[in-house]
Amino acid sequence: MRMSQKEKDRSHARIVASAARLFRERGLEGASVGEVMCDAGLTHGGFYKHFESKGALVETAIEEAFQGFVQMLADGDAQKSYAAYRALYLSEDHLKHPEIGCPIATLGQEVSRRPESLRAVFGAGVQRLVGAIARSMGGTVHARRKAAIRELSMMVGAMVIARASDDETASEVLSACRRSARHA
Amino acid sequence: MRMSQKEKDRSHARIVASAARLFRERGLEGASVGEVMCDAGLTHGGFYKHFESKGALVETAIEEAFQGFVQMLADGDAQKSYAAYRALYLSEDHLKHPEIGCPIATLGQEVSRRPESLRAVFGAGVQRLVGAIARSMGGTVHARRKAAIRELSMMVGAMVIARASDDETASEVLSACRRSARHA
DNA sequence: TGTACATCAGTGAACGCGCGTTCACTGATGTAC
DNA sequence: TGTACATCAGTGAACGCGCGTTCACTGATGTAC
Numbered sequence: 001m002r003m004s005q006k007e008k009d010r011s012h013a014r015i016v017a018s019a020a021r022l023f024r025e026r027g028l029e030g031a032s033v034g035e036v037m038c039d040a041g042l043t044h045g046g047f048y049k050h051f052e053s054k055g056a057l058v059e060t061a062i063e064e065a066f067q068g069f070v071q072m073l074a075d076g077d078a079q080k081s082y083a084a085y086r087a088l089y090l091s092e093d094h095l096k097h098p099e100i101g102c103p104i105a106t107l108g109q110e111v112s113r114r115p116e117s118l119r120a121v122f123g124a125g126v127q128r129l130v131g132a133i134a135r136s137m138g139g140t141v142h143a144r145r146k147a148a149i150r151e152l153s154m155m156v157g158a159m160v161i162a163r164a165s166d167d168e169t170a171s172e173v174l175s176a177c178r179r180s181a182r183h184a
Numbered sequence: 185m186r187m188s189q190k191e192k193d194r195s196h197a198r199i200v201a202s203a204a205r206l207f208r209e210r211g212l213e214g215a216s217v218g219e220v221m222c223d224a225g226l227t228h229g230g231f232y233k234h235f236e237s238k239g240a241l242v243e244t245a246i247e248e249a250f251q252g253f254v255q256m257l258a259d260g261d262a263q264k265s266y267a268a269y270r271a272l273y274l275s276e277d278h279l280k281h282p283e284i285g286c287p288i289a290t291l292g293q294e295v296s297r298r299p300e301s302l303r304a305v306f307g308a309g310v311q312r313l314v315g316a317i318a319r320s321m322g323g324t325v326h327a328r329r330k331a332a333i334r335e336l337s338m339m340v341g342a343m344v345i346a347r348a349s350d351d352e353t354a355s356e357v358l359s360a361c362r363r364s365a366r367h368a
Numbered sequence: 369t370g371t372a373c374a375t376c377a378g379t380g381a382a383c384g385c386g387c388g389t390t391c392a393c394t395g396a397t398g399t400a401c
Numbered sequence: 402t403g404t405a406c407a408t409c410a411g412t413g414a415a416c417g418c419g420c421g422t423t424c425a426c427t428g429a430t431g432t433a434c
Contacts, residue, residue, distance in 0.1 A: 157341030
């Protein structure tokens, strides 16, 4: 039966939220259209009233994931130190909860093999994240941007390595990266 | 028709080599058993004379990929500087050729979602790579190990971000990470 | 405001397709005598 | 060394399954008068 426009908007938001979570948990190919719709409390057939294809959902879900993650990092203090970002990013909590964590560390490699349009969306998300981290740094605009990129790269790499390895290697990598190279 | 034992060994090596390449190029789920066998010059049916399952091939192929990549990094000089490793890792060549590149930067995220036994194999590969990089560093054994882990994490993260983003973001990230944080 | 009707959000069965895996078969290889 | 036979590497058809997508249908919503 037909739903009201307001109801449709709510369904749409639930689909995107479920996708943003399930894609990060299981991968773009690991979460099916049917599973996303079921998680959103709907049946699979209605999906194409909301998106042209699974690929279109992926784009929207990745934008949502970046927005949510940047907001989560910035939450609380208006101006966090980069040490605070690093502690959050490299925490056991983030290690164990990819579904609400950094989209780069969960989806980057699958995105690499997808069309340019998705990589553009992903790149925009990366820029937003770099901007958020750069705001916590000192130095000239140019220098803090470079520092933020290096900082983010190290955090992403550490999390990818930790999640893909045995527990012992994982905690060695996380703890080695928790302290800045400058203080090594 | 039955092949000789020597011929079977050669087939086995070709299957593993094809898998190590195709998995890095297309992902663990993106390369099928049939494609790997075809690339190795065989038909799909014979696969189970060589491996119990696709999962078993994945383990062997990842070991092979780590070994090949560590060797490629170390090739030439017996004792490269970490700056040389970084230049190689963060090159445009590595960006464009994941199929012969670092297995962490291509397969880490899929490995995260696989059984513990595969993560153990992957972790062992990570340790080998960390060891190779640590050998190029100064300081105490403990300090150079930590430095190697941070170094590898940054390189992996930078490559993951670059490959998943638009070209402009990609080259900004690679160039920002090519110089050490110490010289920033 | 009330009525008649077109629209369309959501349902559930069905589709074609590629996947990992199985299996009967072939015939050269390897072995026992 | 020669012979008879069991083994098994590789082939290609077939399997069950889950996927993304399509479609006929339902009935409340939204709209034109």
